[in-house]
Amino acid sequence: MKPMKYYILFFLFLITFGVSAQKNKMPYKDASLSIEERVNDLLPRLSLEEKVAQMRIFHANIGVKSDEKGNMELSDRVIEKLKLGIAGIKNPGEHISPLAAAKLNNELQKYIIENNRWGIPAMFVTESYNGVDAEGCTKFGRPITSAASFNPDLVRRVWDVVGKEARLRGMHMCHSPEADLVRDPRFGRMSEAFGEDTYLTTQMVVNAIKGVQGNYEGLGNGTHIGAVAKHFAGYGQVLGGSNFAAIEISPRTLIDEIYPPFEAAVKEARTLGIMASHGDLNGIASHGNPELLTGILRDQWGFDGYVVSDSNDIARLYYFMKVAESPEAAALLGLTAGIDIDLYAEDSYAYLPEMVKKDPSIEKMIDRSVKRVLRTKMILGLFDNPYVNIKKVEKEVRSQASLSLAQEADLESIILLKNEANTLPLQKGTQKIALLGPLLNEGTKEAFESVAGNKVTFTADKGFELTDQNTGVPQLLETSDSTIDKMVGMAKEADVTILFLGGDEFTSKEAFFNNALGDRASIDPVGAQDELIEKIKGLGKTVIVVLKHRRTLSINTIADKADAILDGWDLSELGDSSLARIIFGEVSPSGKSPVTVPRSIGQIPFHYSMKEINYKKGYLFLEDGPLYPFGHGLSYSQFEYGDLKISNDMITPNTELTVSTTITNIGKMKAKEVVQMYIKDDIGSVTRPDKELKGFKKIELSPGESKKVSFTITPRMLEFTGLTMDKILETGDYTIMIGTSSQDVKTTKFRLEK
Known part of the structure; x- marks a missing residue:
């Protein structure tokens, strides 16, 4: 009986091996x-x-x-x-x-x-x-x-x-x-x-x-x-x-x-x-x-x-x-x-x-x-x-090269919204700086000390949390007067205060289907943030605001009171180090706002490329226009834009034209600038956007250096959906705008003929 058992086992092996071999020979495996x-x-x-x-x-x-x-x-x-x-x-x-x-x-x-x-x-x-x-x-x-x-x-x-x-x-x-x-x-x-x-x-x-x-x-x-x-x-x-x-x-x-x-x-x-x-x-x-x-x-x-x-x-x-x-x-x-x-x-x-x-x-x-x-x-x-x-x-994974890239991306993304009287950059000389505010991270002070060197003394206090950090439906927290008073006292003892304000992952998040909220009916900064900056600015000392947030905020009080504002949105794990490097002038900021910043939620919808007729009337008791326009972002240097030069003042469906300008760094620091090109269809058979971004180039210039920047305008850039809902090219006049933001531009014109 024993040999028969081996034969059976051998036979089963052959069957199994044969099926496996056949499976591996199947075409989908080839x-x-x-x-x-x-x-x-x-x-x-x-x-x-x-x-x-x-x-x-x-x-x-x-x-x-x-x-x-x-x-x-x-x-x-x-x-x-x-x-x-x-x-x-x-x-x-x-x-x-x-x-x-x-x-x-x-x-x-x-x-x-x-x-x-x-x-x-x-x-x-x-x-x-x-x-x-x-x-x-x-x-x-x-x-x-x-x-x-x-x-x-x-x-x-x-x-x-x-x-x-x-x-x-x-x-x-x-x-x-x-x-x-x-x-x-x-x-x-x-x-x-x-x-x-x-x-x-x-x-x-x-x-x-x-x-x-x-x-x-x-x-x-x-x-x-x-x-x-x-x-x-x-x-x-x-x-x-x-x-x-x-x-x-x-x-x-x-x-x-x-x-x-x-x-x-x-x-x-x-x-x-x-x-x-x-x-x-x-x-x-x-x-x-x-x-x-x-x-x-x-x-x-x-x-x-x-x-x-x-x-x-x-x-x-x-x-x-x-x-x-x-x-x-x-x-x-x-x-x-x-x-x-x-x-x-x-x-x-x-x-x-x-x-x-x-x-x-x-x-x-x-x-x-x-x-x-x-x-x-x-x-x-x-x-x-x-x-x-x-x-x-x-x-x-998470190599040094990747971390360096994360910081490189930070440094090119941080936006200088305001810089009154060249408040920034700060010098690394002897001074005392207070780092305060609810968006202060645990490692912020250490990151700033590493960049600033041993002549600058830092104090730091988060002060208060914005919410109870419930991941489903977070609740706003009250901030006591004593907490605000303590932070004001720290600012009083400092030469400069850097306030970390804005919003966090609990004040702007995905609203899941069940038992989770993340959208807001207001876009004002939550909690006691406006009160904090008003009281600290009341001391008469320099106040710099670092904004961290995941949604656009109507920062009217911050914009009014701060001497300088750096907008970081939501940066990398090295974000505080990146902010410190920009604050202390190691790198000039070159980010530009990817959104329009409104003064009030009542202006929504409010994006730069709305139809021209949307801008006809403003609102009672509110200053016209955005707080900061799309494409806005300052630099530690200054850039001078030359007049626009166009290769031809007419384009056809089968031709292209080139528009150029010369940018000169007339400041004292090497810096990057985003040159932005917008086009406006002056008269359309349907109502058209006030302007549309059609090109941008980021350049770097040393002090005194000039660079010619050119854009090619193609017929496809001018296509839009016409009266019959088909894509069309329409005869008429167009305005080209090139500049440092959607509002600060130089212009020239051309005409499309068929």
């Missing part, structure tokens, strides 16, 4: 074949349930973690979900070190591959608002902060690091960057996007995607991750600045201003993914809008990646948007519109297998979506190289 050939081979092998599994993403917080020894632990719920494979998992290992995350994600990927029939790997997904949103990665400034640099190449280099660090810890996609325009500072997510302007946002989004994807080449070779541009479309335009509210955008504004950053993300940057918007357009919920997600995105622009829902938003077509009669109807709406992956929901695409039994025609749409998901995994090289090289992680 890296020498084209991606389309591999996908077309794999898709028919999948059962309906396996296909639907490739259309779903769940969050790792339902049961993916490491134990104390670093070994993977999966909940029963996760194990059940992974039996058929999965499209992806959100944020595995986000709260552990990059090395621990890399080990966990390797183990997780191995488990997934070995526990679904066809060995299909999963995509691990992150987000990127201050760099990779995970423990231990380089913390960069937020997108709106980097937009203030007006330096697309710098943004590309920052997101290149983001892409590399994410891939090293085992991630493959990020639900970033945001291509939305943000024009309402009541909106809590304002800082996640790149500002109010179409052209600036387009340049930043394209470079962010190219950076994070390694110029696309970094995807397949395993060095970078794929981008998911979001939220398509119009998400930043929610009524009242309230998350989840309706969206009212005219079709013309949608085409001319909202769509271009997304179109460039698809055509120029080749983004792998698109995320649909929470909102609606013309009453049609974006998650159920086939004209948007298929007609425009795919048929017009040629997008061939995948579309993912925002969190649970397909199911919300039924229970929130109220445009579907049932959860199943919501799933069908999303699928028909062109959404390929359902993010998180258990009450949407999970119903598809049963729905196909009743209507087999649905499976064709499922096949379409699954092909897009599998294709993305092939592009990312996950079938051929699914694991992370552990040896590289500690050396290359």
Whole structure:
């Protein structure tokens, strides 16, 4: 009997080995074949349930973690979900070190591959608002902060690091960057996007995607991750600045201003993914809008990646948007519109297998979506190289080069809003400086001491918190008179006071669907901040304000009382050091405001490129115009703009022209300047924007140095949506404006003739 047992075991071995060998010979495993050939081979092998599994993403917080020894632990719920494979998992290992995350994600990927029939790997997904949103990665400034640099190449280099660090810890996609325009500072997510302007946002989004994807080449070779541009479309335009509210955008504004950053993300940057918007357009919920997600995105622009829902938003077509009669109807709406992956929901695409039994025609749409998901995994090289090289992680994540880049980005993004009587820069001579205010960090004093040297003496006191820091619904805190008096006393003993004011992550944040608020009905600074600066300025001493914030604030009192204001938005982990270096004159500030700063919430909507007729009348009892205009930002030096010179005063649909000016640094310090070009259509067949940014260049000049800056004006720059809703070029006169902000410009004219 014993020999028979061996024969049986040998026979079983041959069967197992044969199946495994046959599986490895399947065409979809063959890296020498084209991606389309591999996908077309794999898709028919999948059962309906396996296909639907490739259309779903769940969050790792339902049961993916490491134990104390670093070994993977999966909940029963996760194990059940992974039996058929999965499209992806959100944020595995986000709260552990990059090395621990890399080990966990390797183990997780191995488990997934070995526990679904066809060995299909999963995509691990992150987000990127201050760099990779995970423990231990380089913390960069937020997108709106980097937009203030007006330096697309710098943004590309920052997101290149983001892409590399994410891939090293085992991630493959990020639900970033945001291509939305943000024009309402009541909106809590304002800082996640790149500002109010179409052209600036387009340049930043394209470079962010190219950076994070390694110029696309970094995807397949395993060095970078794929981008998911979001939220398509119009998400930043929610009524009242309230998350989840309706969206009212005219079709013309949608085409001319909202769509271009997304179109460039698809055509120029080749983004792998698109995320649909929470909102609606013309009453049609974006998650159920086939004209948007298929007609425009795919048929017009040629997008061939995948579309993912925002969190649970397909199911919300039924229970929130109220445009579907049932959860199943919501799933069908999303699928028909062109959404390929359902993010998180258990009450949407999970119903598809049963729905196909009743209507087999649905499976064709499922096949379409699954092909897009599998294709993305092939592009990312996950079938051929699914694991992370552990040896590289500690050396290359949060390296010194990355930290230096974070500070470089800070230094180019900090905006000098005001500098009365050349208050800044401060000298490093003997003086006593008080660092005060609710936005003071624990390490601020140490960072300033490191930059200023031993002749400057610092005292520091945060004084008070703005809120109770509840992550759901934070409450404002009262500030006692004694707290204010103590800070005033410290300022009295100092030669200079630097106040750290503005807002934090609790006063401006995402308003989640349940039990979380982040939008505001006011944009005034909260708490006792105005009272603090009034009392300290009343001492008659120099007051410098450092603004830290995630939404535009109407800082009227601060603007009136401060001698100088540095606007840092939300900087990197080295932000305090960067601020100190600028305050003490090591670097001249060169940031420009990526938004219009209003005097009052009552001026909203209020962006620089509104129609000219919007500026006809002001408001009773309020000074006209913005507190600070779009593109505003001072320097420690001074720049003189020469008269504009134009190569031709006429352009046709088949020609271009060049406009130039000479910029001279007439100051005493080497500095950078952002030269901005705006164009105004003087007379249009439809009402037109007052002006539109169409180009910018950042230059550096030594004292006395001059540089000629030229811009090429093309017919495409002049196109707009006409009376018949078609893109047109219209005969007429145009004004070119070049200068240091949207308001401080020199002008010349040209004419378009056909």
